[in-house]
Amino acid sequence: MDFQLCYNNQMVGERPKYRKTRCHYAVCPALGRTLVFVLLLNATLVWATPPAIQINQPTTLDAEELSIAVNPANPAELAAGANLSYIFGSTDGGNSWTEDHLVSTLGVAGDPCVVFDADGNLYYSHLSYPLIGGSWLDRIVVQKSTDGGLTWNDGVGVGHNPPKDQDKSWLAADRTNSIHRNNLYLAWTEFDVYGSAMSADSTRILFSRSTDQGLTWTNPLRISDRGGNCIDQDETVEGATPAVGPEGQVYMAWSGHDEIRFDRSFDGGATFGEDVLVSTQPGGWDFTVAGVWRCKGMPITACDVSTSMFRGRVYVVFSDQRNGGDNTDVFLCSSDDEGATWTFPIRVNDDFGPSHQFFPWLTVDPITGTVSVVFYDRRDTFGAATHVTVATSVDGGATFNNVRVSDSPFTPWTSVFFGDYIGIDSWNGVTYAIWMAMDEGDLSVWTAKVALASGVETRPVVATSLVMKVPATTSSARTRISFTTYEDAPVRLSIYDVRGRRVRSLVAESRQAGQYSEMWDGTDASGRSVSSGMYIVRLAAGPDVVTRKVVVVK
Numbered sequence: 001m002d003f004q005l006c007y008n009n010q011m012v013g014e015r016p017k018y019r020k021t022r023c024h025y026a027v028c029p030a031l032g033r034t035l036v037f038v039l040l041l042n043a044t045l046v047w048a049t050p051p052a053i054q055i056n057q058p059t060t061l062d063a064e065e066l067s068i069a070v071n072p073a074n075p076a077e078l079a080a081g082a083n084l085s086y087i088f089g090s091t092d093g094g095n096s097w098t099e100d101h102l103v104s105t106l107g108v109a110g111d112p113c114v115v116f117d118a119d120g121n122l123y124y125s126h127l128s129y130p131l132i133g134g135s136w137l138d139r140i141v142v143q144k145s146t147d148g149g150l151t152w153n154d155g156v157g158v159g160h161n162p163p164k165d166q167d168k169s170w171l172a173a174d175r176t177n178s179i180h181r182n183n184l185y186l187a188w189t190e191f192d193v194y195g196s197a198m199s200a201d202s203t204r205i206l207f208s209r210s211t212d213q214g215l216t217w218t219n220p221l222r223i224s225d226r227g228g229n230c231i232d233q234d235e236t237v238e239g240a241t242p243a244v245g246p247e248g249q250v251y252m253a254w255s256g257h258d259e260i261r262f263d264r265s266f267d268g269g270a271t272f273g274e275d276v277l278v279s280t281q282p283g284g285w286d287f288t289v290a291g292v293w294r295c296k297g298m299p300i301t302a303c304d305v306s307t308s309m310f311r312g313r314v315y316v317v318f319s320d321q322r323n324g325g326d327n328t329d330v331f332l333c334s335s336d337d338e339g340a341t342w343t344f345p346i347r348v349n350d351d352f353g354p355s356h357q358f359f360p361w362l363t364v365d366p367i368t369g370t371v372s373v374v375f376y377d378r379r380d381t382f383g384a385a386t387h388v389t390v391a392t393s394v395d396g397g398a399t400f401n402n403v404r405v406s407d408s409p410f411t412p413w414t415s416v417f418f419g420d421y422i423g424i425d426s427w428n429g430v431t432y433a434i435w436m437a438m439d440e441g442d443l444s445v446w447t448a449k450v451a452l453a454s455g456v457e458t459r460p461v462v463a464t465s466l467v468m469k470v471p472a473t474t475s476s477a478r479t480r481i482s483f484t485t486y487e488d489a490p491v492r493l494s495i496y497d498v499r500g501r502r503v504r505s506l507v508a509e510s511r512q513a514g515q516y517s518e519m520w521d522g523t524d525a526s527g528r529s530v531s532s533g534m535y536i537v538r539l540a541a542g543p544d545v546v547t548r549k550v551v552v553v554k
Contacts, residue, residue: 051486052388052407054469055080055088055097055434056445058549063445064419067113068434070427071148072175072366073120079149080434081112081124082445083419089149094432094449104155106130106141111169117182118175122149123214125171125186128157138162140169140188144214158186158208158217165191166206170241175366176305178248180268184210187223187240187252191230202227205240205254209269223263225275228256234284237261239298246305246312251339253278253299253316255285260299260318264339278333278342282322289328289356291384291412296420297328300362308369310396314339317348317362317373327354330375332362334397348391350402351379357389359422367428370452371397374424374433377404385409388435390424390450405448407469407484410437418443439471468539470548479520479550481506481537488512489542495520496536503530511541522552529554 056063063082071077080088085101085108102108102124109129116122122145127137143155159166169188174180186208192201205224208217228237237256245251250265250272260278265271281297289295297319304313314335321328331345349357360375370392377389388406393399412418422435431450436443468483485491493507503524507516520537523529530552537548 051484052405052446052448053094053097054444054446054548055090055099056082056086057099058551060086060099060445061442064417064436064443065110065112065421066419066423066434066436066445068423068425068432068447069114069116069122070425070432071116071120071122072118072427073116075427075430077120077148078425078432079114079116079122080423080445080447081114081126083110083112084108085126086112087114087124087149088445091148093430094447097447100149102126102143102152104141104143104152106139106155106157108141109137111167113169113171115171115173116175117173117184117213119182119213120148121146121213123171123173123184124152125169127167127169137165137167137194140166140186142171142184142186142210142214142217156214156217159188159190159206159220161190161220163193165194167191167194168238168240172242172244172250174244174248174268176244176246176248178246178268180211180248182213183248183268184214185242185244185250185269186210186217187242187254189236189238189240190220193230195232196230198230201230203230203236203238204228205237205252207240207242207252207269207272211268221272223252223272224254224256224261226257226261233286234258239285239296241299241301243301243303243314244305245303245314245338249303249338251301251303251314253301255281255298255318258282258284260316260333262301262316262339262342276339276342278316279318279331279345281318281320283320285318285320287321287328288325289358291386291414292358293414293416293418294420295328295358297358297360300360302362302364302371304364304369304371304396305366306364306369310369312336312338313396315362315364315371315397316342317360319358319360319375324354326356328356328358330357330360330373330391332371332373332397346397348373348400349375349377349379349389350391350400351377355379359420361422361424363424363426363431365426365429365431368394368452369396370394370426370429370431372424372426372431372433372450373400374405374422374435376422376435381409384411386412388422388433388446388448390431390433390448392431392450392452394452403450405433405450406435406437406446408482410439412438413441416441416443468537468546468548470537470550474522474550474552478522479552480517481520482515482517483539483546484515485511485513485541487542492538492540493518494538496538498534498536503535
């Protein structure tokens with residue numbers, strides 16, 4: 001994880017990063033337009049869009065790299081993390097969220113991962129940037145909360161080995177009934193010197209475990225048989241994400257050298273074997289997607305621990321551009337023999353023709369065994385405009401149903417760091433996706449809840465009936481308020497001040513389900529201009545209510 005700007009495809013700032021150049025072929029403009037039109041018609045998603053919920057506060061415009069987790073001890077409780085130190089929490093199944101910052105004397109420097117253990121303890125792993133002394137990203141830190149994220153301990157450092165850099169970490173918890181129950185597993189990449197092109201400098205995948213719920217951690221084990229360089233590109237070994245099998249097996253896959261490699265442990269992470277090839281990754285894990293500062297296709301590992309017919313199946317999801325630089329796809333491989341052999345990659349996105357699907361993340365429902373993958377999607381947009389899709393499979397990853405979960409597309413800017421990943425988690429038929437959107441360079445965090453109608457159907461059931469978008473801050477006299485209702489219902493849209501007094505009523509009538517846009521001109525009911533400050537936009541449709549804050553600056 002690093003922070004740079006991009007100008008005309010050249011990275012500037014600290015630790016420069018060089019990209020591969022790829023060619024694009026010209027086509028007849030008229031024919032190209034015709035083909036695009038036909039492909040977009042064929043690629044339209046089948047099911048209705050579930051409503052998305054914005055979870056960040058109006059002042060949070062820089063959150064990216066998202067992780068989300070459902071508490072198995074209380075499934076109505078969710079947690080989410082974002083760069084560099086954001087922690088979001090929900091106690092009502094994701095309908096409303098709180099926001100806070102994580103602090104530690106060891107430093108909090110991004111690559112967030114949140115996970116609950118079997119007892120409902122919450123853990124947050126992240127990189128370290130010590131406030132006093134130490135080297136850049138000198139260890140991985142794991143912090144623990146026993147109250148759902150309200151309070152946290154100071155954390156424990158893992159992998160401190162100066163002057164080497166510890167980066168791109170991920171955390172998993174054993175929530176099975178195995179003898180390793182509540183073990184914690186942490187994997188990451190160690191750089192001799194981050195960004196170095198020297199042949200003497202290399203990277204390797206490291207691993208540590210905790211058998212006392214995060215209080216202490218073992219000395220790191222090297223997992224990858226073959227190392228990589230330190231440039232933080234295709235020849236660097238990165239992206240290890242541990243997962244747990246139904247008998248406490250530990251699995252993980254990572255990328256490097258245009259391949260996906262895999263290793264496993266049958267003794268709770270004490271020892272590992274030889275690396276296994278999952279799949280080639282033509283073009284590597286580092287590739288170019290228009291509008292995205294950098295795009296990574298590193299793998300995500302998960303395992304079915306449910307009682308479904310696919311119990312024990314291991315899954316690996318990744319993305320690459322094997323089908324051309326204008327066509328990024330998401331692929332899934334699976335194994336039914338604990339990772340010894342793997343299926344040929346199956347394409348998860350079900351569109352036709354070239355388009356970009358990128359930043360995938362994977363979850364397997366521990367109760368139902370449903371496989372769900374979230375990814376950014378440009379199948380029916382133009383340029384860099386981007387939607388978000390969740391693909392679900394109830395047949396062990398053989399086929400996927402793609403469902404759009406974003407309400408409207410957004411357009412990222414290459415000059416704004418967009419992070420490297422988004423997140424997804426599921427529990428007992430309900431899946432929660434989380435992603436970043438971007439509006440004029442400002443980042444926002446969104447979630448969507450997708451519920452299966454039954455154990456065999458894949459049509460989503462909309463969990464709430466409306467969604468609203470409001471700019472966080474406005475310096476003009478006009479504020480556009482966009483909202484979508486999913487049921488015919490009486491609609492009331494009003495503006496309140498921070499003391500709860502109604503300032504203006506914008507809508508008070510029955511409306512059919514649909515998308516609407518209203519404009520508030522910055523005046524009260526008497527036509528007088530309101531003063532600068534914070535105001536509450538309240539939307540009610542039938543029994544559902546959504547509120548958003550907007551700051552008026554004059």
